[in-house]
Amino acid sequence: MSATTQQPSTDRPNTTPPATGTPAAKRRMPDRTTLRRLGALSRAELTLLVRNRSALFGALLMPLLMVGFLLTLGDTLGLGDGNLSVAAVIGTSAIGMVLLMAVYSTLIPAYVGRREERVLKRLRTGEATDAEILTGTAVPAVLLALIQCAVLIGVGSAHPSLSAPVRPDLLVVGVVLGMLMMVLMAIVTSAFTRTVESAQITALPLFLIAMMTSGMITQLDTLPDAMADIFRIMPFTPVMDLVRAGWLDAGGGDVTRALLLAIAWTALAGYAVRRWFRWDPRQ
Amino acid sequence: MTEHVIEVTGLRRRYGGGGSAAGAKKKGTGIAGAALGRKRGGDDGKGFEAVRGLDFSVRRGEVFALLGTNGAGKTSTVEVLEGLAAPTAGTVSVLGMDPLTDRAAVRPRIGIMLQEGGFPSDLTVTETARMWSGCVSEPRPIQEALEMVDMEDRASTRVKMLSGGERRRLDLAMALLGYPEVLFLDEPTTGLDPEARQQTWALIRRLRDSGTSIMLTTHYLDEAEKLADRLAIMHEGRIVHAGTPAEVTAQQPSRITFRLPAGVAPAHLPVTLRAAEYVDRIEIRTQNLQDDLAELLLWARQNGVALDQLNARTASLEEAFLDIARQQPQYEGAL
Numbered sequence: 079m080s081a082t083t084q085q086p087s088t089d090r091p092n093t094t095p096p097a098t099g100t101p102a103a104k105r106r107m108p109d110r111t112t113l114r115r116l117g118a119l120s121r122a123e124l125t126l127l128v129r130n131r132s133a134l135f136g137a138l139l140m141p142l143l144m145v146g147f148l149l150t151l152g153d154t155l156g157l158g159d160g161n162l163s164v165a166a167v168i169g170t171s172a173i174g175m176v177l178l179m180a181v182y183s184t185l186i187p188a189y190v191g192r193r194e195e196r197v198l199k200r201l202r203t204g205e206a207t208d209a210e211i212l213t214g215t216a217v218p219a220v221l222l223a224l225i226q227c228a229v230l231i232g233v234g235s236a237h238p239s240l241s242a243p244v245r246p247d248l249l250v251v252g253v254v255l256g257m258l259m260m261v262l263m264a265i266v267t268s269a270f271t272r273t274v275e276s277a278q279i280t281a282l283p284l285f286l287i288a289m290m291t292s293g294m295i296t297q298l299d300t301l302p303d304a305m306a307d308i309f310r311i312m313p314f315t316p317v318m319d320l321v322r323a324g325w326l327d328a329g330g331g332d333v334t335r336a337l338l339l340a341i342a343w344t345a346l347a348g349y350a351v352r353r354w355f356r357w358d359p360r361q
Numbered sequence: 362m363t364e365h366v367i368e369v370t371g372l373r374r375r376y377g378g379g380g381s382a383a384g385a386k387k388k389g390t391g392i393a394g395a396a397l398g399r400k401r402g403g404d405d406g407k408g409f410e411a412v413r414g415l416d417f418s419v420r421r422g423e424v425f426a427l428l429g430t431n432g433a434g435k436t437s438t439v440e441v442l443e444g445l446a447a448p449t450a451g452t453v454s455v456l457g458m459d460p461l462t463d464r465a466a467v468r469p470r471i472g473i474m475l476q477e478g479g480f481p482s483d484l485t486v487t488e489t490a491r492m493w494s495g496c497v498s499e500p501r502p503i504q505e506a507l508e509m510v511d512m513e514d515r516a517s518t519r520v521k522m523l524s525g526g527e528r529r530r531l532d533l534a535m536a537l538l539g540y541p542e543v544l545f546l547d548e549p550t551t552g553l554d555p556e557a558r559q560q561t562w563a564l565i566r567r568l569r570d571s572g573t574s575i576m577l578t579t580h581y582l583d584e585a586e587k588l589a590d591r592l593a594i595m596h597e598g599r600i601v602h603a604g605t606p607a608e609v610t611a612q613q614p615s616r617i618t619f620r621l622p623a624g625v626a627p628a629h630l631p632v633t634l635r636a637a638e639y640v641d642r643i644e645i646r647t648q649n650l651q652d653d654l655a656e657l658l659l660w661a662r663q664n665g666v667a668l669d670q671l672n673a674r675t676a677s678l679e680e681a682f683l684d685i686a687r688q689q690p691q692y693e694g695a696l
Binding site: 121 | 445465469478480481482483489492494498535539
């Protein structure tokens with residue numbers, strides 16, 4: 079940029095068409111532009127995830143441990159008081175763990191970090207839309223989680239006391255809705271999180287509620303009816319109900335109700351994002 | 362007929378009672394803190410009006426500078442022009458469109474450098490540029506953008522290892538990636554060393570010469586004086602002076618200051634000189650420095666008066682600015 083060196087041109091090169099295309103031409107390819115922006119944003123986010131060791135452990139290690147459990151455990155433990163085998167509980171719960179660890183717990187510090195470094199604020203001055211910016215941050219974690227779910231289902235299907243998913247459609251719906259819900263919940267939680275470090279604490283409420291109420295550690299069938307009824311309407315339970323119904327055909331509940339509940343919680347999370355999310359740093 | 366790339370009519374911007382946006386924006390320096398305290402005192406629960414009725418326009422191909430003390434409302438104004446915030450009242454148009462509702466059409470044609478933008482600290486300069494480039498419709502080659510701000514030798518450095526000035530230059534390079542027709546620069550040279558500042562000025566002139574319209578905010582007077590084709594000085598949410606640097610300067614009086622020896626009352630001065638007495642000095646504000654100075658000196662010689670610390674200053678942008686800054690303690694006292 080010094081005056082003595084060759085000056086880079088400040089004009090658009092003549093070979094490229096002018097920026098001001100007709101509105102019609104612009105409207106024809108919003109999908110490709112969106113994909114290109116998402117690609118650029120998520121590539122940067124993946125680089126950051128790989129460079130952040132603790133985030134990477136959270137996203138990969140815990141779910142891998144669950145796979146280990148699944149491979150080494152037989153039906154020897156007396157965990158299954160209900161009508162499900164231990165492998166069935168662990169297999170489906172592992173999917174829940176992936177959603178909670180690799181998506182929810184990984185994304186909270188990611189959103190907080192980008193916000194506090196004013197990256198979100200800076201990105202908002204560009205061409206990317208708000209939705210693209212928020213989605214771009216989530217893509218690497220979601221892809222890692224999807225791969226892990228696929229591995230879990232693959233390994234689980236090969237397990238002697240498990241089978242391949244009975245209703246793959248329901249399983250996919252459950253996983254996809256769960257991903258979406260966890261991303262939105264992470265965005266909302268980030269709004270109430272001051273620093274990257276405090277994300278470990280702000281993640282706990284939803285994490286613990288999900289663990290306790292969704293049948294991941296205690297089968298809902300074994301609980302008193304009143305308690306089970308309350309647990310069934312908690313945010314993460316319908317997701318797990320769908321996963322269990324899809325894999326084992328044993329959700330122990332009404333699939334339609336679970337589906338509607340999962341959609342309602344996801345929509346509520348979406349509303350909460352609109353209501354509470356903040357782009358400006360809190361510090 | 363001159364084409365206007367930015368038009369602002371009756372712009373007002375008020376922050377809500379919580380004042381979180383204003384608070385977050387202004388906690389940079391001590392001066393800002395003081396200004397904020399003063400404004401908080403007067404906001405009586407109805408929030409704080411940072412911009413109080415602005416009218417101005419920016420022509421295609423010019424550098425327009427918005428000057429003002431910290432807290433004058435510069436950034437609050439620019440945020441509306443950039444489509445980052447809605448005006449409370451009034452209208453703004455950028456390239457003939459509403460920057461907020463026509464955001465998708467406006468953004469590809471403008472470049473924005475925030476006062477405090479950010480990039481992930483764990484990415485390198487090139488990775489940052491690649492991310493940004495992927496979000497631009499028709500990006501300039503990354504190498505070229507980095508060369509423009511003299512950062513090509515820092516390409517593989519992580520952002521967290523860059524100096525404050527280098528981060529500003531990276532920020533500027535990202536604003537230039539999309540070949541902007543209109544460039545918004547919010548205090549672009551803050552934190553730059555003198556050489557980097559000169560280079561940035563040279564770059565801004567080159568961009569202007571190639572047809573880019575530039576909206577610049579700054580609190581450096583020399584920056585505005587050297588770069589701006591036209592400028593406006595803001596104070597407490599209003600434009601108090603506007604025009605070319607020469608016009609704004611011409612609106613200002615020149616000043617003669619001196620001390621009278623004990624026993625000589627200011628009343629003895631020639632009445633044609635509009636003298637005002639301050640604690641430590643006599644001050645004459647004049648539109649005609651040469652004649653008034655001659656008259657003063659003649660009077661002093663004829664009456665045998667020695668004028669201690671005699672100082673005559675021609676009007677300058679700095680005078681205009683200092684004039685505004687001087688008023689601030691009075692406002693504070695009034696509250």
